[in-house]
Amino acid sequence: DSVVNEIFDRIENDVEIYIGSQNPFSPDCSSVITKFRADKEDAVLGLLGPTRMDYDSNVGLIKYCQSLINEF
Numbered sequence: 001d002s003v004v005n006e007i008f009d010r011i012e013n014d015v016e017i018y019i020g021s022q023n024p025f026s027p028d029c030s031s032v033i034t035k036f037r038a039d040k041e042d043a044v045l046g047l048l049g050p051t052r053m054d055y056d057s058n059v060g061l062i063k064y065c066q067s068l069i070n071e072f
Contacts, residue, residue, distance in 0.1 A: 004044055011035050011044060015059050020051055032058045036066045
């Protein structure tokens with residue numbers, strides 16, 4: 001929770017990728033993060049995985065999930 005609170009204001013509505021030492025959760029992995037709107041409030045949606053993840057697929061997955069959530 002403290003990490004999400006720390007990076008919440010830095011995250012835009014675009015998908016952001018944090019790799020290794022840039023990743024606020026752990027330097028041993030990567031994260032793909034975005035914001036979305038739920039019940040008139042901003043929230044964070046993210047994926048945490050290995051540094052050798054398929055970034056293109058995961059960015060597409062995050063964007064798709066974001067669009068589904070934003071439709072409600």
